[in-house]
Amino acid sequence: MTDRTFPLPGSLCWKLFGQVRMLLVTGRALVLEAALPAGGAALARHSTYRTRPLRRLEITLESLQRVVYGDPDTREREFARVHRAHRHINGTDEQGRRYDGLDDDSRTWIALTLFDAMVAMERLGGRPLTRDEEARLYAEWRPVIVGFGVDARTVPEDLAGYHAYFDAMVANVLEDNPEVRHLLGALYADVPRPPALARCPAPVWDVLRKAAGAGMGAVLRADLPEPYRRRLRITARRRDRALSWLLHRTARLLMAGLPERRRYLPLAAAAMGGGPLEPRAARRRLPAPRHSRSADPRPVRAGRFFDDVLDQTGDGFISREDLQAMVRAVCWQLELTAAREQRVYEAFDSWWEGLLTLDGDGDGRITRDEFVAGVAGGADAGPGPLGDGLLRAMGAVFDAADSDGSGCLDMAEYRRVFGPKLHPADLNQGFKEIDADGDGEITRAEFTDALVQYFTARGDVEAGTRLFGR
Numbered sequence: 001m002t003d004r005t006f007p008l009p010g011s012l013c014w015k016l017f018g019q020v021r022m023l024l025v026t027g028r029a030l031v032l033e034a035a036l037p038a039g040g041a042a043l044a045r046h047s048t049y050r051t052r053p054l055r056r057l058e059i060t061l062e063s064l065q066r067v068v069y070g071d072p073d074t075r076e077r078e079f080a081r082v083h084r085a086h087r088h089i090n091g092t093d094e095q096g097r098r099y100d101g102l103d104d105d106s107r108t109w110i111a112l113t114l115f116d117a118m119v120a121m122e123r124l125g126g127r128p129l130t131r132d133e134e135a136r137l138y139a140e141w142r143p144v145i146v147g148f149g150v151d152a153r154t155v156p157e158d159l160a161g162y163h164a165y166f167d168a169m170v171a172n173v174l175e176d177n178p179e180v181r182h183l184l185g186a187l188y189a190d191v192p193r194p195p196a197l198a199r200c201p202a203p204v205w206d207v208l209r210k211a212a213g214a215g216m217g218a219v220l221r222a223d224l225p226e227p228y229r230r231r232l233r234i235t236a237r238r239r240d241r242a243l244s245w246l247l248h249r250t251a252r253l254l255m256a257g258l259p260e261r262r263r264y265l266p267l268a269a270a271a272m273g274g275g276p277l278e279p280r281a282a283r284r285r286l287p288a289p290r291h292s293r294s295a296d297p298r299p300v301r302a303g304r305f306f307d308d309v310l311d312q313t314g315d316g317f318i319s320r321e322d323l324q325a326m327v328r329a330v331c332w333q334l335e336l337t338a339a340r341e342q343r344v345y346e347a348f349d350s351w352w353e354g355l356l357t358l359d360g361d362g363d364g365r366i367t368r369d370e371f372v373a374g375v376a377g378g379a380d381a382g383p384g385p386l387g388d389g390l391l392r393a394m395g396a397v398f399d400a401a402d403s404d405g406s407g408c409l410d411m412a413e414y415r416r417v418f419g420p421k422l423h424p425a426d427l428n429q430g431f432k433e434i435d436a437d438g439d440g441e442i443t444r445a446e447f448t449d450a451l452v453q454y455f456t457a458r459g460d461v462e463a464g465t466r467l468f469g470r
Contacts, residue, residue, distance in 0.1 A: 005143040006075065006140075006143050006144065007141075007144070009272075011140050012136055012137045012140060013068060013137060013140040013141060014068065014272075016121070017064070017065075017068050017114075017268070018065055018068065018069065018264045018267070018268020018269070018272075019255070019265070020255060020263060020265060021125065021251050021255060022061070022117060022265070024121065024124075024219075024247065025118075025120050025121045025124070025223065026057060026061075026117065027183070027216070027219075027220045027223075028113075028116075028223045028224060029113040029114055029117045030183060031180055031183045031184065031220065031224065032109075032113045032116070032174065032224075032225075032228070033109070033110050033113055034177065034179040034180050034183055035174035035175055035176070035177070036106055036110075036174065037173065037175055038093040038095075038097040038099040039099065039106070039179075040178060040179035040180060041091070041092075041094065041099060041179075042089060042091070042101070043179050044178070044179050044315070045319070045321045046091075046101075046313070046324070047313065047325075048312045048313065048325055048329070059332065061265055062266075062267055063078055063081070063082060065265060065267035065268050065271075065277065067144060067147070068144065069267060069277060070271070077335060079148055079149065081332065081335055082148060083102070083149055084331070085101075085328045085332060086101030086102050086107075087101060087102055088101070088324055088345065089101030091321075104150050105154055107148060108145060108154045108155050109169060111141075111145040111148065111150070112155075112156075112166065114141075115137070115138060115162070118137065118141075120223065121248075124244065124245075125249060125251065125252035126248070126249045134159055135158070139158075142155055142156075142157075167227075170225050170228045170231075174228055174231065175231075180232070183220075184217065184220060184232075185217060218237075218243050218244075219243055219244045219247055221234055221240050222236040222240040222241045222243070223244055224236075260272060261273065298375075299372050299375075303371075303372050305454070306318070306368050306371045306372065307368070310322055310323075310326075310371070312329075316367065317365040317367060318355065318365065318366040319364070319365050320349070323348045323351065323352050323355075323393075324345070324348065326348065327341075327344050327348050330344065330397055330400065330417060333417060334400050334403075334416055341400075343396055343400075344396045344400050347392050348393045350389050350392055350393070351389035351390055351393040352389070354388065354389030354390070355371075355389065357374070358370045358371055358373075358374035358375075390451065391448050391452075394451055395447075395448065397417060398444055401413045401414070401416060401417045403416075407443065408441035408442060408443050408444075409442045409447070410440065410441050411428075411440070414442060418430070433450075434446055434450045
């Protein structure tokens with residue numbers, strides 16, 4: 001396949017995919033993805049959409065923008081990165097059905113929900129694509145699906161084949177499951193406070209979030225395909241449809257009056273302006289932890305580590321899948337070879353074996369209370385039951401981030417691991433405090449010492465307390 005088969009500047013795909021309005025139809029795509037048989041289990045066990053919905057959405061859209069708007073080298077690197085991440089997503093749902101992140105049928109459906117989202121965005125915005133435009137858009141999008149390594153035989157050849165496939169999937173294959181119901185009821189209600197509202201008081205934000213969640217839930221019900229709504233036995237009420245009509249059409253009119261760089265997502269806007277596809281730095285500063293002067297802050301830090309780092313899926317437990325999600329997040333930024341990435345996975349698997357010593361009831365999962373009690377109980381002697389497993393896992397992260405093999409991390413290498421989620425000020429402060437000798441580089445010893453301090457330090461002056469932010 002030559003690069004000319006992919007969407008090019010001026011194509012309909014370039015015009016539509018990177019629009020900010022795509023954010024309004026991603027909920028529809030996510031529900032349709034979760035409705036795949038065993039898709040709900042895969043989403044619940046391996047995705048961070050519950051705990052980090054905005055970051056999860058940002059990573060997904062950035063990846064797809066690199067594919068659509070990137071040069072051939074950027075596109076091929078992204079295809080390879082997605083393939084490496086998905087090969088570790090596999091398992092069995094509660095009914096014994098297998099799921100696999102590299103299954104061609106599943107990937108075809110997921111990719112086609114994005115095509116459906118582009119078409120829906122235009123239709124709901126009041127300017128539906130003509131049949132010829134839709135056919136042209138599909139012809140541009142199909143090579144993107146195949147480019148991900150999907151067997152071309154599973155992807156409909158043309159628009160007529162797509163419509164037959166989509167209708168059959170909605171009528172006969174998609175199912176109802178707990179993740180679908182969660183998405184319909186709480187997808188928008190659980191969104192954390194965005195950077196622009198960082199100063200908004202928590203009680204006010206809770207009210208705004210609940211109101212927005214109820215409104216967007218109504219829009220999502222109205223936007224789902226009618227045959228699937230019938231299968232779910234839910235009804236789009238008149239006010240749901242009215243709210244959807246108002247939201248999508250108002251968004252189209254407002255965006256039409258903005259300059260191009262404001263109408264498009266960051267990477268798409270950069271590509272259209274001829275600039276590099278660089279992700280935007282984090283803008284939200286982390287709140288400083290508050291501890292009583294007489295209280296031992298270590299259990300608080302252990303709880304924060306559980307909530308902010310370990311419980312990736314947001315179900316209140318740590319499982320092997322949570323640690324694998326951590327590895328995917330780290331390796332995603334580093335673009336490692338398959339062999340180097342595998343070493344990180346193996347180190348985290350070893351860590352998981354150590355963490356299982358905290359599993360008091362033997363159910364194969366670790367609760368927050370089990371984790372905090374186990375870590376805090378041995379804090380004076382070291383990182384406790386985390387032990388060598390933690391140090392080996394984070395040592396593997398250090399080695400992966402050390403791109404030049406110097407045995408040290410400079411600021412650029414450190415930023416690749418921690419930069420995507422930390423404000424630059426927090427990132428710089430953390431780097432300075434871990435860099436004990438102030439030489440502008442973090443050695444492996446300084447890095448692992450910071451980890452030990454994070455769990456054992458009684459105060460907040462030690463370098464390790466900054467390792468995961470303020």
